[in-house]
Amino acid sequence: MQKNRILCVLSAFGMLLLIQSCAAQSHLIEDKLKTVSTEQLRYYLYYPEDYENTKKDFGLLLFLHGGGESGGELEELKENGPPKMLVEGKQFPFLVLAPQNPHKKKWWNTTAVMQLLDSVVDSNRVDPKRIYLTGLSRGGSASWEMATQYPDKFAAMAVVCGMAPLPYAHWINKKMPIWVFHGANDKVISVEESDKMVAKLRKMNYKVDYTRYENVGHNAWERAYTTDSLYTWFAKQKR
Template identity: 75%
Template sequence: MQILKITSKIALFGAVLFLQACAAQSQLIEDEVETVTKEDLRYYLYFPEDYFEKPEKDFGLLLFLHGGGESGRELLHVKKNGPPKLLVEGKQFPFLILAPQNPHEKKWWNTQAVNQLLDSIVDTNRVDKNRIYLTGLSRGGSAAWEMATQYPDKFAALAVVCGMAPLPYAHWIDKNMPIWVFHGDKDETISVGESDRMVEKLKEMNYDVKYTRYQDVGHNAWDRAYTTDSLYTWMAKQKRIN
């Protein structure tokens, strides 16, 4: 297990409004402040079997973002679902897998911190920057949509499982990035309508999007989605077009 402290620096160019009580006038004064956000991110990092046997080869990397039930400070919880669970069961993957943990049980993912973690892992390992894949389930699926909109030049493929979708910003996503969406039609936590509308919007804009809509499946659509072997063969074939 590795723990990486992520520090984010954001320059805010804003206006500070000073309302003066005098009868003369109010003054609108420009100012600037630098804020610092810190996040401790624990994570698992998986290396394919031949990573150390082929030092001349660069590999793809899959970033996996878990759901709300795995959040907190017990890293073992990350192994409950998705690719980490499959790794525990003995499945092998042809690419690295980065699985961080959201340390906050009742907060959204800090996607800026996740992005910095991802950059650090990519820079310190033999990762092909044109073959970085992104996936997430539930709250992590929502974060995956967010990262796809905020960092459209980074990912070669996106797979979202039962996540809330940023419909108004669908056009921010890289049009050359293939997308695969999974959702259960009986989901009572995050409505299947989130995925229905997002997929419809993406198709209207001629995005390359696949949709697996499970019948009589609730919020645990990830049980079926992540055991779909064709998902990983599909991912491994994708490469960013620069």
């Protein structure tokens, strides 16, 4: 069973400290302003075949697409990754949450994505210790970001040809298994992004698998997401 739902508005709250100076005065005026940002996210949510016939909790895979599917029709999410495989008949043993970045030329709003994820987890039978993360290209970059910003959220992560936050590698949960995929001939996001990130993580004794495809460009996701062992690997992980 596959469901298409729309989440109307997600709000992210933050505090902004304003410091004003006046030329006629020698002191600073300190004030606080509460800012609110909103994001409209459409998404697909897949349920395993036996979801309705059992009372057990399931794992959930959060998939973040690349720039090519941003800002368009929701149907475009079916062109790559797990959504494409679902259309082709693939069955997963966990829920699959695939939101759409509404902005053609903006990064993922990972705060909004996290709020969507928490909402879906709260309203479905999801085991919070079996939440998995994956993304390709721009979504791969967002996956690295989410792993650094929310280190205690995910049981495992797979990143496909994403830019890596090398200086903040140590922020990632050391207990979380990671699988990285990249094409050696990538002209969009250099394979050096993954090479250096994997090397640094391994130096710090992280659990990292690395699949580096020779003679493959930016479309490494075509191979990565058709690797059946990736999904059995996800299903074995628990935080």
